[in-house]
Amino acid sequence: MTRFEGSANLALIWTIAVVGLVVIYAPPFYLVAISLNPALQPGLPSLSDLSLIWYFKLASERGLLAALTQSALVAALTALIATGLSLLAALGHQELRQGRSAWFMTVILPMFVPGVIQGLALSVIFTRIGIKPSVLTVTAGHLLWAMPFAFIVILTSMSGVRRSWLLAAADLGAGWGRRFFDVTLPLILPGLISALLFAFLLSLNEFARAFYLVGRQNTLPIEMFGKMNSGANPTIYALSGAIFAVSILCVGLIVARQARLR
């Protein structure tokens, strides 16, 4: 292997990398550690009394579980709709000539509007036209948040679809639909999956918009925020730990799949 860096630089680079990783990963791991402490007060457990008690208690926390379900539902809806709409927006972008960058900016714009303002604005309008806050109102708010990201992800994957492939398909007799399903879709599928995941996570995480738009059932971030304010119950550490574990599991599965494909 070629080495471009001197040893001193290499040591510096590694130090920065390690410090960075520690700063990023230490807090969530600390949270997991707390969740294994049977005591009521948050703190690092001694190795002798590690316990899963809070994880078992989680099962009886109806409020948290309902919020988790609600969040999952909103995130799933957001992911599907955002990906679908972004795909259409990206296909439009591909066909446009002059209005291209204007269209791009229009779709991207909501990304730059602060969540508190967007949430407030939507909430005011929904109240005005008499739409009751529900799963759908939160989803609407989350769509504005997630769609620009999904759009960019899909657009990036679409830039890998050469125009001449579509011309060749047309040349061989394929109409618009076949060109899309035979050429574009298979080539951008990884991008669509990324967009789905991205939108799902963005929605799962979102607080500001949801805060204005939730109906009777809170989403998870709002529920957790409320719980923290009313005196932390260690079950929320267990919930954090569980979500963290699921995330790691997902990433692990993706890595394993890629390793198998290679």
Place this chain on the structure above:
Amino acid sequence: MAIAIHIETVSRRFGDVLALDRVSLDIEAGEFFTLLGSSGSGKSTLLKSIGGFDRPDSGRILFNGVDVTDHPANRRPVNTVFQDLALFPHMSVAQNVGYGLRVQRVGKAALERRVAEALALVDLAGFGERDVNLLSGGQRQRVALARALIMEPGVLLLDEPLTGLDERLREQMRDEFGRLHRRTGATFVLVTHNHDEALTLSGRMAVMHQGRIEQVGTPRQFFDAPANAFVARFVGIEALLTPNSVDPGGHVVIAGQRLPVTGPAIPGALVAIRPDRLSLTHMAEGDTPVTLTIAEIKFRGLHSDIHARFADGQEVIVPAPVDMAASLAPGDPLHLWLGQKGAILVAPHTIPVP
């Protein structure tokens, strides 16, 4: 069935650029026709109009007498080998080749048989399961050809398909085009900027420049009577000399030397000297002697180029065997023979020559 193409005053404008300027052209059924021109000459736009990828602003395109101007690409009996080949990267060789038939919903057995036949036609039998991304440049060319030819098109369009190949492969594929043209009998339309390709392959060809067709004819006609100085240089006649005077009797005087010429005596005409009719040896009765001065000798590998000048400094290049050139030196006089019809009067071209 081969298709005859009739192009009628087709124009196409892109912003300020007139890519096609009232182009009219007839391509006969089953011929190998080449559109030759430099980039920006409009040759690719014309090809796209034939293929249905671009709609002309005005004019009509007819296939065997039927107006197809408004037919999109997927409904024309035309197939194309694209410049970048445009092989689908997510499909195997067989899937690429069979794509057009799958679109037509041809049954599995017939599909497999025809794919195998098409692959055999381009010498790729047994390559069906290969990944197109792992093929060599020449093999990819053949896949693109097979994918187009399996459709049994009335017209096959070749959009600079040899650019980007090395010299050997280029020659090999050139022969392949000729062979496939004879085998399929389809009308082939090739777009290229390489005059060698055009001259070796075409039955007829057209030289395009700035959206217009400068000349149409058989490759021989381009040498016997180039329409103007631009065309002459484009097909490889480099020596374009300015005469001192032109006699109506078919002679010109260049730097005091009288040479017989063919072609019409247009005011301001230049004299094109065919390199194949300028020789170091006396070849035939009626050759005219020309005496020049050697300016420079350049070694070219299998031969040497002798740059020789008239007394007024105008230059011609004569290829010579390396050994013979070695016995000459700059400043020496060079005795040449100009063959019959070796000098042609051509109209000047106001547009700068590349």
